[in-house]
Amino acid sequence: KNAGPPSAVGSNGCTQDTLPHLRVPHCRHGHEIATINKRLGTLEPDFPEATVEVCFTDITIELAFEAHEESSFLVNNTHVNNDPLWMWTVMEAFIAVGDHDPTEYLEFEIAPSNRIWTGFIHNPTKDFSSKGTAFIDAWDTYPINYFTENDIQSKTWKSNVSLPLSMFNVEKPEGTKWRMNFFRTYYAVDENSEQEYGAWNPNMQISFHQTPCFGKVQFVEGTGETGSAGAKNDAGGDASNDLWGLMRKDTDSSPVHLSIWFSLFTVLCMACFSVITIV
Numbered sequence: 465k466n467a468g469p470p471s472a473v474g475s476n477g478c479t480q481d482t483l484p485h486l487r488v489p490h491c492r493h494g495h496e497i498a499t500i501n502k503r504l505g506t507l508e509p510d511f512p513e514a515t516v517e518v519c520f521t522d523i524t525i526e527l528a529f530e531a532h533e534e535s536s537f538l539v540n541n542t543h544v545n546n547d548p549l550w551m552w553t554v555m556e557a558f559i560a561v562g563d564h565d566p567t568e569y570l571e572f573e574i575a576p577s578n579r580i581w582t583g584f585i586h587n588p589t590k591d592f593s594s595k596g597t598a599f600i601d602a603w604d605t606y607p608i609n610y611f612t613e614n615d616i617q618s619k620t621w622k623s624n625v626s627l628p629l630s631m632f633n634v635e636k637p638e639g640t641k642w643r644m645n646f647f648r649t650y651y652a653v654d655e656n657s658e659q660e661y662g663a664w665n666p667n668m669q670i671s672f673h674q675t676p677c678f679g680k681v682q683f684v685e686g687t688g689e690t691g692s693a694g695a696k697n698d699a700g701g702d703a704s705n706d707l708w709g710l711m712r713k714d715t716d717s718s719p720v721h722l723s724i725w726f727s728l729f730t731v732l733c734m735a736c737f738s739v740i741t742i743v
Contacts, residue, residue, distance in 0.1 A: 476591070477507060477668035478677035484665050486681045490638070491519035491526055493687045498679070500555075500648045504661040504670045511662030514555060514648045520629070520637045520683050527625040529555045529574065534619045536651040539577040546599055549573050549581045551659075555623065556647040558585075558678060561632045563641040565590050565676045570631065571597075574623045578612040585673065592673035606631060638685045643678035 486496045500514040512533035519526050538553045550556070554573045560566030567588050573581035582600040600606050609626040629637055646664040651657045667674040 474676060475669065476671075476674040476677055478665070478674065480676075483677070484679040486518060486644075486679065487684050488518050488520060488681055489684060489687050491521050493519075495519040495526075495528070498644075498646050498664040500646055500662045500664050502663055502666040504663055504666045504672075505668060507666050507668065511648075511660065512650055514646075514662065516555075516557065516646045516664070518644075518681070522637070523629055525559070525627045525629065527557055527623075527627070529623040529625070531555060531621050531648060532619065534576075534614075534621055534650075536654055536657070537576045537614055537616070537621065538651045538655060539575050539579070541577065543575070543577070543579050545580050546582065546601055547579070549575045549579055550649060552649070552655075553651060554581075554647075554649050556649075556672065557625075558645045558647070558672065559627070559632070560643045560675075560678065561634060561640065562643065563680065564643070566643050566678065567675070569643070569675070569678075570627075571672075572608075572625070572627065574610060574612060574625060576612060576614050576621045578610065578623070580608070580610055582606070582608065587673055587675060590675040591669070592671055595673070600631075637683045640683045642681040642683070643675070644681050645672070645678045647672050 484498070486498060488496045495517040496519070498516045498518060500516070501511050502509045503511045512531070514529065514531040517526075517528035517530075534553075536553065539549075540547070540552055543549060543552075550573060552575065554575050556574075557572045558569050559572070560569035567590060568584060568586050571581070571583055571585050584598045584600070586596040586598070588594055600608075607628055610623060612621065612623040614621040629635070634640055644664075648662045650660045650662065652660070661670060661672075663672070663677075665677050665679045667677040
């Protein structure tokens with residue numbers, strides 16, 4: 465069947481038909497990965513690769529950034545939080561609730577120096593030709609947790625970030641839809657090198673703020689592959705509500721859990737032996 469005409473290509477080079485998608489699970493089930501390896505401007509997949517592991521908890525969005533082939537680790541050591549980190553080496557997440565092209569979204573940046581930049585961007589034209597920023601700097605009100613480590617020898621740096629869902633007015637994350645994009649800036653040698661830009665879903669404008677290019681993300685129940693509410697046991701029941709199903713689950717095979725189940729089994733055996741003795 466003909467699905468209708470394809471989406472129109474804008475000056476940014478993005479269409480609704482070609483946007484990347486992620487089905488993101490709860491962190492207890494794993495994560496999904498967004499790969500940053502395409503250049504802004506040319507859209508070519510020859511940019512030094514970075515990845516972002518994404519999952520959610522009942523109260524947070526969890527992001528694990530990892531940059532590879534890092535040559536310079538270039539930062540401005542005088543910078544503090546909310547200084548213009550983007551002029552140097554950073555990885556970034558742009559996050560908005562909803563399925564539409566956003567006009568307001570969180571911009572989060574983190575540098576190898578473990579400095580961050582956080583602000584809500586108002587971008588009514590969706591192309592950054594008109595804009596405003598509400599900086600986030602009340603760290604007690606916005607409990608953003610983050611940690612960065614650099615490995616000069618392996619040319620990698622990693623940042624783990626936890627963003628509270630309350631920032632997005634979300635109380636029940638399962639089933640929610642989002643628009644997101646992820647970026648990396650890179651210097652091949654030092655500040656005399658040309659700054660390079662990569663994205664999960666790049667655009668032709670060399671701008672991080674082309675919101676029609678933000679990928680589509682859905683927070684799902686279960687593993688993300690099936691979206692099921694609970695692991696199914698062999699009998700077809702819901703293992704999360706089945707004692708023996710719980711005993712079979714891999715996640716309950718830790719020494720603590722095994723000790724608990726062994727104790728329970730021992731008690732049951734003793735009870736059965738007592739009944740047999742009485743009879």
